[in-house]
Amino acid sequence: MIVRIGAGAGFQGDRIEPAVDLAERGALDYLVFECLGERTIALAQQARMADPAGGYDPLLERRMRAVLPACARNGTRIVTNMGAANPVAAAQKTRAVARELGLAGLKVAAVTGDDVLDRVGGYVLDETGAAASALGERLVSANAYIGIAGVVAALDAGADVVICGRASDPTLFLAPLVHEFGWARDDWTRLGRGTLVGHLLECAAQVTGGYFADPGVKDVPDLAHIGYPLAEVSEDGSAVITKLPGTGGTVSRETCIEQLLYEIHDPARYLQPDVVADFSGVMFEEIGPDRVAVSGADGAPATGQLKVSVGYRDGWLGEGQISYAGANCVARGELAAELVRDRLAPLAGAITEARAELIGVNSVWTGGSGGARASEVRMRYAARCRDIETARRIGEEVEGLYLAGPAGGGGATKQVREVLAIASTLMPASEVPTTFEMEEVRLAVA
Numbered sequence: 001m002i003v004r005i006g007a008g009a010g011f012q013g014d015r016i017e018p019a020v021d022l023a024e025r026g027a028l029d030y031l032v033f034e035c036l037g038e039r040t041i042a043l044a045q046q047a048r049m050a051d052p053a054g055g056y057d058p059l060l061e062r063r064m065r066a067v068l069p070a071c072a073r074n075g076t077r078i079v080t081n082m083g084a085a086n087p088v089a090a091a092q093k094t095r096a097v098a099r100e101l102g103l104a105g106l107k108v109a110a111v112t113g114d115d116v117l118d119r120v121g122g123y124v125l126d127e128t129g130a131a132a133s134a135l136g137e138r139l140v141s142a143n144a145y146i147g148i149a150g151v152v153a154a155l156d157a158g159a160d161v162v163i164c165g166r167a168s169d170p171t172l173f174l175a176p177l178v179h180e181f182g183w184a185r186d187d188w189t190r191l192g193r194g195t196l197v198g199h200l201l202e203c204a205a206q207v208t209g210g211y212f213a214d215p216g217v218k219d220v221p222d223l224a225h226i227g228y229p230l231a232e233v234s235e236d237g238s239a240v241i242t243k244l245p246g247t248g249g250t251v252s253r254e255t256c257i258e259q260l261l262y263e264i265h266d267p268a269r270y271l272q273p274d275v276v277a278d279f280s281g282v283m284f285e286e287i288g289p290d291r292v293a294v295s296g297a298d299g300a301p302a303t304g305q306l307k308v309s310v311g312y313r314d315g316w317l318g319e320g321q322i323s324y325a326g327a328n329c330v331a332r333g334e335l336a337a338e339l340v341r342d343r344l345a346p347l348a349g350a351i352t353e354a355r356a357e358l359i360g361v362n363s364v365w366t367g368g369s370g371g372a373r374a375s376e377v378r379m380r381y382a383a384r385c386r387d388i389e390t391a392r393r394i395g396e397e398v399e400g401l402y403l404a405g406p407a408g409g410g411g412a413t414k415q416v417r418e419v420l421a422i423a424s425t426l427m428p429a430s431e432v433p434t435t436f437e438m439e440e441v442r443l444a445v446a
Contacts, residue, residue, distance in 0.1 A: 006230035010204030018228040023070035033080035042311025044084035045141035055086035109159035111150035113434030141311040147273030150434030151175035170198025191275035192299025193237025208249035222248030314421035318391030320398025325376035332406035350390040354383040
C-alpha cells in the first residue's frame, strides 16, 4: 500500500496554482496546506478579536474554491491549519464554499484545543523569565503546538476536509499516515519516519527548488512554473519525494538535504508533540529524474511537553524610506539618516529602539563594503515606539527630507503598525486536550 500525500502550501501567502495542479493531476490521497507561522497565529487572534467570525487564513476561501472540485472528484482529502485562530469559522466558510460549488455530502471537520490563552498565565516565558500573566492586557494569544490526536480522530470519523489551528507542521502530514496505516502511537520508528516525510513536505516548494535556486551556482529549471512536492509513502514509513511531470523545479538529494536541515537544531532529537524524531541516520538516494528515496529516520518517546507560542503587544513600529541615486548617493543617504536621527532626538524617551540603514549597502550585511560602487541607495529609518503618535513621526520625518534634506531624494514611503511580539513556554500535553466537530455539506432544496 502506498499513500500519496502532496503539499499545497508552505506558508500563508503561498501560490495557489501549483496546489490546483496537484489536486487535478496528482492522484493524491491527501493534499495538505501548511499556512501558519508564529506571528501569523497572533495576528489571526487579533483579527478574531475585531471580528468573532474571522481569525482564519485570509486565503482560505480562494484556496478551497480552487481545489475542492478536483479533490472531491478524485477522492483527495484535505488537511490544513488554515483555521488559525478560528477553525470552527473556517470550517463553516469551507462548507459554504462547498455548497456554492454543489459538493453535497462533503464532510468538513474543525479540530480545536490549541488555544490555551485561558491557562497560560502561570507559565514562565523563556524570553522574559517572567510568567505570561505579567504581560497583563498586552497578552494577545497563546497557542500550543498540538499533535496528531484530533486530526486522526476526524479522519477516522470520515472527514473529507480537516481544519485545525496551531499544530506542529509535520503533524499535518503525520496524522494521515497514522490514520491510513494504523501505526501504533508508540511505534516510535514509524512516527519518526512519518515526521521526516512531513518535515520534507511542510515548506512545499522549498524541496522542489524554491528558496534553493542560485543562478550559476544552483540552477533550477523552469522556476516560473515550479511544481509543488508530493510523497509516495510506504507502510514502513519510507518514502519517495517527487513532483508532477511537466512542472518546473527539481527534486534532488541537494534540495532534500537543504530542507532536512531547515529549522533543525539537533537532528538526533527533533522534538515533536507525538515523538522525538531522529534524523541523524537519514539517507537520500536519487532513483530517477525528480525522484528521491528517503529512509533511515527513527524516533523515541515524546517528552510529554508542548511548545506554546505566546503573542503580545510590544509597542508600535514607525518606518520611512526614501531613495537617492547617482553620484555621491551613499553620502546623501547617510546624511539623510543622520538628519532624521537628530530631528527625532527630542522624542528619545518614547523610542525604545531605532535603526537606520541604506538598502543595498548595509541593511543585511552590516559590514558590507559595496557603498563605493553603489549607483543608488534607499535609506530606511525604523523605530519601535511606545505609542502610535510617536511612531507616526518616524515616517513624517523621512518624508520631510524631500525639501529639508539632501539633494535628489525621491520615492518616499511611510508606514505605522502595531508590533506583535512572540515568546515561548512549555505546557504539559495533558493540559491541552483536543477535540473535533464535523458537519456534512447539505444543499438547499428549492
